[in-house]
Amino acid sequence: MIKTIISEGLPVDEQLLIRKKVIQNGNSPKRICIVTGTHGDELEGQYVCFELIRRLNEDIRFLDGTVEVYPALNPLGVDSVTRGIPTFDLDMNRIFPGDPNGHLIEHTAFEIIQDLRGADMVIDIHASNIFLREMPQARINVQMSKKLIPYANLLNIDFIWIHDAATVLKSTLAHSLNVIKTPTIVVEMGIGMRMSRDYGNRLVDGIFNMMKKKKMWTGTISKDICKPILSTTGEVCYMNADASGIIIPSVSHSVDVKKGDLLCQIVDPFEGLVLQNVLSPVDGVVFTLRTYPVVYEGSLIARIFSKNTQIDNGENQ
Amino acid sequence: MNGSMKQEILFKMKSPYRDDFKIQGFRFGEGEKSVAIVGAMRGDEIQQQFTCSQVVKNLIELEKEGLILPGHEILVIPSANHFSMNINKRFWAMDNTDINRMFPGYDKGETTQRIAAALFEEVCGFKYGIQLASFYLPGEFIPHVRMMDTGFQNVKLAKKFGLPYVLIRKPRPYDTAVLNYNWQIFDTQAFSIYSGDTNTINKESAKVAWLSILRFLNSMKIIKKNIHDGFNSFVLSDVDLETVKSNQAGILYSMNSARDEVKKGDLLAKILDPFTGIVRSEIYSPVEGTIFFSHNHPLIHQNTVMYRIVKF
Structure with a gap:
């Protein structure tokens, strides 16, 4: 069954529709929600929605509870290759928890929160942006970590990144839901404007694994569930560009690197000059890597997780 | 005797192919850090840029006449995002992030975090902070002063702008990363001036805004200028x-x-x-x-x- 959460008129002959697919079987009151498409250029979640629903449809008898899938919280953005909310140029993941008396988009954000409120688990799937490729990972506020880490461990991802309270953005969907005691895990994976079947299948396997542990799924699950690295067992090291220019990569995403390894060069194509050799400051795994070649000073190039170092960081979720 | 206005480059960054990105400051007077004024932080804030340029123009004239009172420093930054304004974009030209969601900034972070950090370092520590602000939705306002209810706001001071209204509003989750909020947290009395328009120039409402700033400076004895008292502002909340x-x-x-x-x-x-x-x-x-x-x-x-x- 497809349910419409929001239906509001657009100026000319069109409705703004936000819809969810509801799949229910058995008697359990348990409900998990899969949400994605908040940023219109993040598409990795589309495959997850498709594959999750396909598998559930195939073996619905093994489901005991309700799975709700929201493939596009920002349908105007997804359908027009726009990261933010078209016409307003706003980042939808910066307007939560919304306002019932506010503008259409604030009202919409409020209604989305009300619809998700009370779920036993919400998985909020993101796909980085068009600049950076991300290893499949969960991002969790330290204040929620005790409750959420056991579930994130089930999701067949590579990494769990625990964020300090000071760096958590309070206007996100995930934060707003966690505040009202609706447990929500942000999953980041892949890269904007692209879709990876491999990453998608892994997360779908993880979601079934989580449903099994929650006693919502009695069917088979993958035996090959990855145990993620927890960020608190080491440090996250940020590599930002010191120079503006063009990046020529020297390593691939998700590889292990040694201290001193060349990650990439920032070059000046005009002069044929290397402006910066970006070297890894630590031994670790490259879990974020820039793929978009043009950089300004400060542009994020990579994030490396190292088990052995103490590094001063201060970045946001 | 006051020193003459200094035009300074407060922040400079190379671009791969465009001209260097520079944030310019116009510093008047010497002494106590009295007031910092920030204009356009988004590329569509043309009215804000224009208003700020008129403040600079007025201050240059006042300075020539010796009417910036001794012991006060005034810093005006008309534009912090002309890389976007010059190409008709609202947010940062490269990654579409909003500088006014990056405060207090982080000097080792992403580009707009660095811009925010550099900007905040320059405008932090002033007694008063004034931002020419815009609303995120298309529309027209009555000119007003907006303050956030952080517990540090001073409504009496806001009324000295002589604008028709002073609006006090509760901070929302995203507000903790805007300039006004961070100014207040770091002990600057912060005011956002909404003149009514954004991506167009409305001379009439812009004049209301720049005169309100001059009125405030006059009232706080930072400048000396004959100017009428303006409105007895009506204070309201949401x-x-x-x-x-x-x-x-x-x-x-x-x-x-x-x-x-x-x-x-x-x-x-x-x-x-x-x-x-x-x-x-x-x-x-x-x-x-x-x-x-x-x-x-x-x-x-x-x-x-x-x-x-x-x-x-």
Whole structure:
């Protein structure tokens, strides 16, 4: 069954529709929600929605509870290759928890929160942006970590990144839901404007694994569930560009690197000059890597997780 | 004797192919860090840029006449994002991030975090901070001063701008990363001036804004200028504003705009069917009052804020 959460008129002959697919079987009151498409250029979640629903449809008898899938919280953005909310140029993941008396988009954000409120688990799937490729990972506020880490461990991802309270953005969907005691895990994976079947299948396997542990799924699950690295067992090291220019990569995403390894060069194509050799400051795994070649000073190039170092960081979720 | 105005490059960054990005500051007077004024932080804040340029122009003239009073430093930064303004983008040209969601900034972080950090380092520590701000939705305001209810705000000071209204509003989750909030947290009395327009120049409302800034500086004895007292500002909060929303979508035929006084039952606007021109909805005022905000885009979504009215 497809349910419409929001239906509001657009100026000319069109409705703004936000819809969810509801799949229910058995008697359990348990409900998990899969949400994605908040940023219109993040598409990795589309495959997850498709594959999750396909598998559930195939073996619905093994489901005991309700799975709700929201493939596009920002349908105007997804359908027009726009990261933010078209016409307003706003980042939808910066307007939560919304306002019932506010503008259409604030009202919409409020209604989305009300619809998700009370779920036993919400998985909020993101796909980085068009600049950076991300290893499949969960991002969790330290204040929620005790409750959420056991579930994130089930999701067949590579990494769990625990964020300090000071760096958590309070206007996100995930934060707003966690505040009202609706447990929500942000999953980041892949890269904007692209879709990876491999990453998608892994997360779908993880979601079934989580449903099994929650006693919502009695069917088979993958035996090959990855145990993620927890960020608190080491440090996250940020590599930002010191120079503006063009990046020529020297390593691939998700590889292990040694201290001193060349990650990439920032070059000046005009002069044929290397402006910066970006070297890894630590031994670790490259879990974020820039793929978009043009950089300004400060542009994020990579994030490396190292088990052995103490590094001063201060970045946001 | 005051020193003469210093035009300084406060932040400089190379671009791969464009000219260098520079944030320029105009520093007047010497002594106590009295007031910092920030103009456009978004690429569509043309009115804010224009207003700030007029503040600079006025201060240059006042300085020539020796009317910037001794012991005060004034820093004006008309533009912090002309890389976007020059190419008709609203947010940062490369990654579309909003500088005014990055404060207090981080000097080792992403580009806009670095810009925010550099900007904040320059404007932090001033006694008063004034930002020429814009609203995130299309519309027109009555000129007003906006302050956040952080517990540090001083309403009496806000009234010295002599604008018709002072609006105090509760911070929202995203506000913790804006300049105004961070100024207040770091002990600067912060004011956001809304002149009414954004991506166009309205000379009349811009003049109201720049004169209000000069009035404030005069009132705080930072400059000496003959200027009338302005309005005895009416102080209001969000709850004092009656919201009128659209019950239909379509073409907006608006009969009223900001500053208009309306009676209960007055016809404010019509929403027309975009194919047939037939009136889908007539929007009437639910209260008697003054229109504080009006939506001014010719197309209207359903369930959108069309007007906010200050109730009499």
